[in-house]
Amino acid sequence: MNKSLKTFGYGQLKTDPCNVTINLPYFENENGNSLGGQQLFFLETSGARGLSGRQVCSVESAALHSQIGRIHLLFKSTQIDLNKRKSMCELGKETNGKTERAEIHGETHYSSIGRLALLYKYGGFYLDLDVVILKSLENMNNVFALEPDRPLHYKLEQDRCKMKPAVQTGVADINNGHFHLSKGHQLLWAAMDYVNKSYNPVTRIRGEAGPGVMGKVARKFYGYDKLSNIKLKFQNDQKDIEFLHSWVFTPVNWRDARQRLWLGKGGNSTPEEWEELSRCCHGIHFYSNRTKQFKVTGNVKRESYSYFGPKFCPKAFKDLENF
Template sequence: MQRLFLSKMNSYYFILLFVFLFAIMSTFRFPNIMETNYPFVYLPGFNPDRNAQNFEYLDPKKAQIVISSTTTNDCSKTIQLSKFTAKNSEHNQVFFIESSGKPYFDGRQSCSVESAAIKSGLVSKVLFKSANLDLSNSKTLCEIYYNYKNVEFYHVDFAELFLDTPAEGMEKRVDKVVSHGLSHYSDLARMALVYKYGGVYLDLDILVLRSLVHMKNSIVLESAKPAILMSESDQSCAIPEKTQRALKINPGQLHFEKGHPFPRAVLSYVNKHYNHKKDERDQAGPKSSSQTAKQLYGLKELLNMKVVSPEGNFTMLPDFTFMPASFSRIREELWPKKARSPAEWNDLFRCSLAVHFHSNVFAKLKVTRNPKKDFLSFLGPMLCPRSYLHVEEF
């Protein structure tokens, strides 16, 4: 009888212990491969949002049912754009630049702007070299123009933008360049914008996955070798500082506060070394940013790190923050030959804030409309649903 009593008591205490342990374990969150982790966890002061959404297959037809009924706007208009000035600037802003002179942009560019409107947490300032916006040339542009209040379109006068910066007057030399002048305008304008007004700049071939509000005085490295994360076992996106050695800085995505010395120094470097007779693409791009970082801060190598200096602090972020696929592997990773599941796509994107897909090189790779076969078909219905209504323009 006593043994039976003790046996029941042991069972009772075992159950209590199990309930107690279960209660404790339920409050502890084990890392999960499908959770969204941010890449800056090794930087002080950054609080990652581990509850951000994961990406799943979304039937574009279902998305169209929700949004297509509201698309009743006049897309035959030509809009005269106001000139961007200081009064149009605000604290939380992201800049895009269309420097070719076209009064519209294509479907993939629309998708980039729309993804920023949905995900970045910032107000998008889209600056056109053209003084007009022709909605009749692009259904995707028309969708963005009428349906997103946090996307604003402006005309940019490069000569006026360069005033009061080290690039002042450079438009006279850039106009003489035969092949790459438009690219040089874009390279100079992004640095002038963040120097004069502060904010994020993104190329028009970047698909935003997550909030960019935590970016501060940051620029992204481009490396030939993938970064080694601190722990693959717990799916952490942390990377020890100074462990990724970069080929160069990629200024296609950056943030600087107004008046920061880095973008000013880049403009000074370009002004000093610019030779319109060379007609070289990289006179104002990655090479200039890379050399400026080395010279201004006395760096021998470009490494993922936070640079602390009287010249102004800034962070060089590892490449995967904006390039989950390195440049040499974009075709293989973003347009894979083997069908990909949502879990496999999420694993590729889990440590990235955005996807820089370098449309200038890979524009001929088609959007298949099969979410298992290319990243735009997978992410498009979620991140740029209105643009994806007209995927034929991609």
Template sequence: MLRLPIFLQNLHTIGGKRLNLFTAVVVLTALYELYNVLYSAKLQPQYQILFVNHTNDNSSRKNFATVAERNCSAKINLPVFDKRHSEKLQVFFLETSGRPYLKGRQVCSVESAAIKSGLISKVIMKSSYLDLSKRKSFCDLFHNYKNVQFYTINYEELFRNTPVEGITGRLDRVAGGHKFTHYSDLGRLAIVYKYGGYYMDLDVIVTKDMRPLTTFLVIEMPQTTKPDNKTCNIREGSLDVISIHNGEFGFPAGHEFLLQYMESANRTYDPMSDKRNQVGPSHAVLVATQMYKTRLTNRILDKGKPHREVTLIPDYTFLPVVYHQAKSILWSADPKTPQQWEDVFRCAYAVHFYSHYNDHRNVSGDPTKDAYSFLGPKHCPQAFSYYKTEF
């Protein structure tokens, strides 16, 4: 809770004259609101525009311009994320390819979180700057959502004082695209371990407020579990864990599961392996089995134990369609009615689209044909307005 400065606490007199109670309350309230505004502003990232291409005048370069210009030709230097930028209700998205922008479907993910999740979205870029000219949807996202913040990060610094300190040398020896996956898989563990919060992949559409979820992991099953249609519940302990999804989770800072996950990853990580998911879901379930030493089911583990308690939640909460059925359901050959789509997504906090397998699939704009076209207009309307050119 904020404590008012002493000069605000003593505002019953101004200029030596005693104020009546009503006037004092009015003045005090106005100053308190101003104090809150200034305090909150400290949490906002300070962006610096490196270059703006002004198309309406003769000037092609303007240093240190303000973001308020809303120029979609800007290149913007990013602040480095650290503990000063951390907040309680935050969800992290990691872009690890080095691109200075988000693609259309990634923009949709962040926009849907901004609208639905109830959280502050922290988009952590490997690039040190943003190029707003690359995607119109990306420019719109940057300018139109105050609860979306962009940062860059130094991975060596992020991994410092964690079990994966020094692992960047091994990560950089990985050939091909798996390097970006491994940076993401380890980066998400380290950033939530250090700062606490939620993590989500950039190939989801968020459909519900996520604040009711706190410390959780998502179970993966061979076939999507069917909950009760009215309550969205399923009997506790009824699902035996096959795998643990690492694309969405939430933990307080310093949680033991994340610590042991990183310790195990550091011991076993092999940059010469061509295995894309060597620190992914199969590794997560191995760590959970070793740590909790009990049958893993949809229930609370180590209840009441600080930094050990975690809830294993059913797959349908974030994976209402399993990956091997995504093509046949999310891109259906048979037209779907709104009710049929609602039946698929009713109990989901978010819908995972498995971009590794499905990024090439067409988004039609017809809500009867594909899930993006059904969900997009509701949950990421600005991003989806560019579906013909940017999805």
């Protein structure tokens, strides 16, 4: 690997960014401290040479609304084709002209394991490419959101979107699709150690490296049988953690994503109802593994994306045909 390779940003292009194929350098940090400050990572690990419209929406929403100073978009592929996706070109223009945050790099890690190693080495946020950001993330540090197996019913304090500690209780899992941990955090090391000991590259069982790992490791690491929305402080700040209530990023339980985010032909939701669904959220996890087959048509009455897209990722949503 050429250790002199620099990170790539759209602003480096000398030609029209909508008519080029780009060879991606490896994500390599020459100076171990040069990535300081708050930052956010996305990973595209399928090998695709670009992003879908909904994935572009996630990156654009983070660039516009997260208030994070540096956003990294890492690919497994060695190339991307900007001329195949209008929304990717628009993302390039948006980030270069307004926020100057989005950067693209070659990447060899796979997602579930790669996100652990990236944040252990550099620290920052990790977001799945099906999370749309609605509000600032800048004041979140060392956080995971709970992921209950079933929807939990609770009452929020009136108009304040707050929940008292230890109200959402009895939860086994945390969501590994949106979290922040500082550089060198010991929970990440514990998770990587677990994966190293349990993951079989032949059978490739998802539970050995996927979503279930973080909840299992966190419960053992912090000494809990079940988790609740609490904040834990230690003398060693590389153990500090806050477990956020699930609605911070998932107003809809993953089991209900199809029915609640896509209402079907008879859907008749109003903008006010979509607003109420998301009023306490900093982001919405759309669970693409359960919803990607549903087409977005611009019908606000039945499609949540058709309401949130124009507000939080307007460039991506303009390319509705490929959204």
